Amino acid sequence: MSWILTLPLAIPVATAILAFLFRRQPAGRWISVAGSAALLAASVMLFVQTRDAGVLAGQMGGWAAPFGITLVADLLSAVMVLITGVIALAVSVYALADVDAAAERMGYHALFNVLIAGVAGAFLTGDLFNLYVWFEVMLIASFGLLVLRGGRAAIDGGVKYVALNLVSTILFLTGIGLIYGMTGTLNLADLSIAVEQADQGLLTVVAMAFMVAFGVKAALFPLFFWLPASYHTPHFAVSAVFAALLTKVGVYALIRMFTLVFDHDVGFTHTILLWVAVLTMITGVLGAAAQGDFRKILSFHIVSQIGYMVLGLALMTPLALVGAVFYLIHHIVVKANLFLIAGVAQRIAGSTQLKKIGGLYATAPLLAVLFIVPAFSLAGFPPLSGFWAKFLIVKASLEVEAWIVAAAALAVGLMTIYSMTKIWAAAFWSPHPEGREPVLTSLAPGERRALIWPIAGLAVITVAIGLAPDAFIAFAEDAAGQLLDPTVYVVAVLGEAR
Amino acid sequence: MEALLAITIGVVVAASVYLMLSGHMLRFIFGLVLISNAANLTIFVGGRMTEGAPPLIAKGADAPAGFVANALPQALVLTAIVIGFGLFAFAITLVWRAYTTIGTLQADEMRVAEPPSERT
Numbered sequence: 165m166s167w168i169l170t171l172p173l174a175i176p177v178a179t180a181i182l183a184f185l186f187r188r189q190p191a192g193r194w195i196s197v198a199g200s201a202a203l204l205a206a207s208v209m210l211f212v213q214t215r216d217a218g219v220l221a222g223q224m225g226g227w228a229a230p231f232g233i234t235l236v237a238d239l240l241s242a243v244m245v246l247i248t249g250v251i252a253l254a255v256s257v258y259a260l261a262d263v264d265a266a267a268e269r270m271g272y273h274a275l276f277n278v279l280i281a282g283v284a285g286a287f288l289t290g291d292l293f294n295l296y297v298w299f300e301v302m303l304i305a306s307f308g309l310l311v312l313r314g315g316r317a318a319i320d321g322g323v324k325y326v327a328l329n330l331v332s333t334i335l336f337l338t339g340i341g342l343i344y345g346m347t348g349t350l351n352l353a354d355l356s357i358a359v360e361q362a363d364q365g366l367l368t369v370v371a372m373a374f375m376v377a378f379g380v381k382a383a384l385f386p387l388f389f390w391l392p393a394s395y396h397t398p399h400f401a402v403s404a405v406f407a408a409l410l411t412k413v414g415v416y417a418l419i420r421m422f423t424l425v426f427d428h429d430v431g432f433t434h435t436i437l438l439w440v441a442v443l444t445m446i447t448g449v450l451g452a453a454a455q456g457d458f459r460k461i462l463s464f465h466i467v468s469q470i471g472y473m474v475l476g477l478a479l480m481t482p483l484a485l486v487g488a489v490f491y492l493i494h495h496i497v498v499k500a501n502l503f504l505i506a507g508v509a510q511r512i513a514g515s516t517q518l519k520k521i522g523g524l525y526a527t528a529p530l531l532a533v534l535f536i537v538p539a540f541s542l543a544g545f546p547p548l549s550g551f552w553a554k555f556l557i558v559k560a561s562l563e564v565e566a567w568i569v570a571a572a573a574l575a576v577g578l579m580t581i582y583s584m585t586k587i588w589a590a591a592f593w594s595p596h597p598e599g600r601e602p603v604l605t606s607l608a609p610g611e612r613r614a615l616i617w618p619i620a621g622l623a624v625i626t627v628a629i630g631l632a633p634d635a636f637i638a639f640a641e642d643a644a645g646q647l648l649d650p651t652v653y654v655v656a657v658l659g660e661a662r
Numbered sequence: 663m664e665a666l667l668a669i670t671i672g673v674v675v676a677a678s679v680y681l682m683l684s685g686h687m688l689r690f691i692f693g694l695v696l697i698s699n700a701a702n703l704t705i706f707v708g709g710r711m712t713e714g715a716p717p718l719i720a721k722g723a724d725a726p727a728g729f730v731a732n733a734l735p736q737a738l739v740l741t742a743i744v745i746g747f748g749l750f751a752f753a754i755t756l757v758w759r760a761y762t763t764i765g766t767l768q769a770d771e772m773r774v775a776e777p778p779s780e781r782t
Contacts (some may be wrong), residue, residue, distance in 0.1 A: 345708025
């Protein structure tokens with residue numbers, strides 16, 4: 165029993181309870197920061213131990229493997245939990261300045277930590293029904309966070325977000341019922357063995373139910389419409405953590421299920437994923453080109469970037485999976501950072517509508533530099549992290565001679581540059597339409613520190629991944645190796661006997 | 663018994679899809695409540711309908727003796743019902759808030775977050 169596996173779940177839940185009790189005092193927000201720091205420390209320990217051991221598994225409640233609930237950390241899970249810790253810390257520091265007292269009194273910090281617990285639980289669980297439960301924990305917390313700001317737009321966006329996510333949840337539950345009826349087990353490691361005896365045609369049907377259910381969560385074409393309808397309405401801290409983690413839990417679930425359990429008919433299922441991924445990339449980037457709001461552009465770019473990650477899964481070659489894992493890590497850091505920057509721009513320049521703001525380059529050069537790093541990384545400029553992520557995916561598609569796919573990936577990269585340039589030109593380069601001179605010093609010193617430090621920290625990570633990609637690619641290779649050959653995972657969960 | 667329940671699930675799903683596609687948010691929520699019951703029934707049937715003794719393990723034994731009923735689906739369905747109850751309570755409250763702040767529940771008219779006139 166590895167107690168370290170339970171820490172990334174226990175810490176956020178305990179923090180949430182404490183933060184709820186202290187929601188009326190200023191202590192509440194510092195509890196949230198301290199809890200996130202503790203989570204980061206625990207996830208670093210988990211990461212180091214997983215790195216040494218390969219796969220860590222623990223049986224909850226002392227029930228032996230296929231019967232009880234299993235927590236598993238393979239390299240992919242461990243790195244996802246680690247990056248969750250990083251984002252949680254960055255966003256909870258940012259929230260010190262971004263979230264108003266009214267939202268805090270309604271329990272913002274408690275909901276935030278429940279969300280983080282749900283995300284970490286989804287990454288660590290080795291049981292399909294338990295995955296559903298963690299999805300729900302995450303979902304109900306995200307519902308609360310989304311509508312906490314109030315206002316007509318937040319309610320309207322919230323209705324669409326809630327409605328479509330509930331449909332996906334029910335489809336997920338139906339899929340669980342069907343696969344349980346076919347195999348009699350819900351333990352992921354046990355399932356990966358049990359599906360070999362199942363009716364392969366029926367299994368593909370169930371696989372499609374899971375593909376649609378996780379496709380909604382991951383915002384795949386044509387199931388992504390809830391995302392651009394809602395991500396521009398809540399607090400910026402909420403937007404950032406949603407953009408970084410929620411859709412990525414969907415992508416993680418897709419990667420987990422379609423490498424571990426549903427790898428029986430790769431020619432059929434992964435071909436569908438391939439074209440869905442290409443269409444996701446293209447529709448996302450075209451949607452972004454039509455928008456004129458900082459956060460709406462970024463929201464559509466989440467959709468388009470999800471396409472790249474799923475493309476890596478769909479190609480299902482070792483290099484492509486390396487690309488998918490690398491892309492996940494890179495994207496979470498970059499996308500959270502861009503939303504945090506949008507929040508600062510809105511504060512000092514007065515809006516997120518691009519035609520209503522400007523002049524940030526002349527008067528707030530620090531923010532401009534901090535924007536360039538994630539924006540160019542998203543677009544794939546060398547030597548930033550996004551370049552290596554895109555390079556791996558495109559190289560993987562060229563290797564299997566998927567020329568159209570590679571061409572689409574490159575074209576979408578080009579369109580991403582267009583969108584980032586549009587934000588740069590309107591918000592940073594051109595003068596402010598009302599003649600204002602937005603400066604960072606207009607913020608109170610404490611606020612400024614809370615807003616800028618997380619952005620700077622995430623930018624440093626982006627540059628570090630970009631300048632030293634070897635270590636990250638080597639790690640992604642190990643993680644992808646575990647995904648392609650799940651023997652280690654299965655043995656760690658079920659024991660040597662099988 | 664399984665065939666009868668399978669047909670029931672089909673009818674419930676058909677009714678709820680009809681409700682969910684009607685374009686009115688309140689009917690959508692009713693459809694969701696219905697379809698979640700269909701999902702719960704699916705799990706229930708997945709555990710097979712059998713006649714068996716209660717799954718009780720005698721003192722000192724590791725497994726129940728003889729043929730017993732499958733207890734797992736009940737546990738799964740119960741969890742799903744509890745979670746679903748919480749989610750629908752939230753969803754209905756949210757729809758009520760939407761009705762009071764936006765003034766309509768017709769899906770086609772709910773365009774506050776994404777106004778149709780917004781162009782660049």
